[in-house]
Amino acid sequence: MSHSVELTDIGMRFGSTQAVSDVSFKVGAGEFFSILGPSGCGKTTILRMIAGFLEPTEGRVQIGDQDMRGLGPNQRPTAMIFQSLALFPLMPVWENIAFGLEARGVGKAERRKKADELLRLIALEGYGDRMPGELSGGQRQRVAIARALAVEPKVLLLDEPLSALDLKLRQHMRAELRSLQKRTGVTFIYITHDQSEALAMSDRVAVMSAGILQQVATPRELYDNPATPFVARFVGETNAISGRVSAVDGGTAILDTGLGQLRGRAGQGAEVGRQATMYIRPEALIPGAGQANSLPATVERVDFEGAFALVHGNFDDGGTLAASVPSTRLTEAPEPGAKAHFSFTPEHAVVLADD
Numbered sequence: 001m002s003h004s005v006e007l008t009d010i011g012m013r014f015g016s017t018q019a020v021s022d023v024s025f026k027v028g029a030g031e032f033f034s035i036l037g038p039s040g041c042g043k044t045t046i047l048r049m050i051a052g053f054l055e056p057t058e059g060r061v062q063i064g065d066q067d068m069r070g071l072g073p074n075q076r077p078t079a080m081i082f083q084s085l086a087l088f089p090l091m092p093v094w095e096n097i098a099f100g101l102e103a104r105g106v107g108k109a110e111r112r113k114k115a116d117e118l119l120r121l122i123a124l125e126g127y128g129d130r131m132p133g134e135l136s137g138g139q140r141q142r143v144a145i146a147r148a149l150a151v152e153p154k155v156l157l158l159d160e161p162l163s164a165l166d167l168k169l170r171q172h173m174r175a176e177l178r179s180l181q182k183r184t185g186v187t188f189i190y191i192t193h194d195q196s197e198a199l200a201m202s203d204r205v206a207v208m209s210a211g212i213l214q215q216v217a218t219p220r221e222l223y224d225n226p227a228t229p230f231v232a233r234f235v236g237e238t239n240a241i242s243g244r245v246s247a248v249d250g251g252t253a254i255l256d257t258g259l260g261q262l263r264g265r266a267g268q269g270a271e272v273g274r275q276a277t278m279y280i281r282p283e284a285l286i287p288g289a290g291q292a293n294s295l296p297a298t299v300e301r302v303d304f305e306g307a308f309a310l311v312h313g314n315f316d317d318g319g320t321l322a323a324s325v326p327s328t329r330l331t332e333a334p335e336p337g338a339k340a341h342f343s344f345t346p347e348h349a350v351v352l353a354d355d
């Protein structure tokens, strides 16, 4: 059993700092939901308001069908896992996992049984009698998660739990966490500043910037249909070409730019006369001049990465070029220092009004 979490017009002010402004979203029961944004954007503050460590200065937190106002962390159906996990080093793994149960008066035999069940769940069966120091970083992380799950929270709150691990282990743990969440069905709210982590694991992602909610969407929607310039630039890599909207025809916008007239999908605020920017993903750029949407550029560097070659350089209007060309088409990829054209189809570009 898991619960939904609903934030309604939540705000948090610390003295003169408005850390979070007017944030509303609903996390479904059993959903893997991430809050993504750069350092200081208010992610931890939101998590602490859900957990009950902070009382919001505005708005409402509801978990399941219950208003959480006035309830402390121990009275909420949540558990939280922090950036620096703290297992008790002198306590065997199984006792670490069952720690929260002892405080609730559960007897030893029952605690051991529950710890063994959770060890199976995190694929560490038989590790119960080891000490934390005899585990790898990733295994310790899984034990910390098992400890949080032992008290059967309806919502698990995770504050950058993988940030202390090395890249390889972090990537492995993404898949582990995702499958653990699906197996337990517990609602996960996961905060991270790492966009690839959020995209890889989540059912949906909320993107934050400076205390303001930018967009809530599935990873695919965020990538393909960013709602704001911040999301377009923060989630994935992008090429940005600025100009003025000269026409909008159905869902297509025509942008007058220093590189000529370009066509793309009309996104938020793309209205005739507005200053706007066209965002094109690196993999949407095709080497070679097309009949329309052709971008003249100078190539500076080509990084061969196996499946793809990453082409870096500058467009003729001074903007930065980043193209990702499949190696199978590498014969067409331009040489460093060369003039080249890249083209794209309008469906693969989005035009958003500038802030």
Ligand SMILES: Nc1ncnc2c1ncn2[C@@H]1O[C@H](COP(=O)(O)OP(=O)(O)OP(=O)(O)O)[C@@H](O)[C@H]1O
Residues within 6 Å of the ligand: 014, 015, 017, 018, 019, 037, 038, 039, 040, 041, 042, 043, 044, 045, 046, 193
């Ligand atoms: N207790 C506090 N008192 C005063 N200001 C605070 C307090 N906690 C957070 N802030 C401020 O609120 C803003 C949001 O902080 P928060 O910790 O939520 O950001 P974050 O997105 O989690 O950042 P990070 O990724 O670096 O942990 C920051 O400007 C921070 O300095």
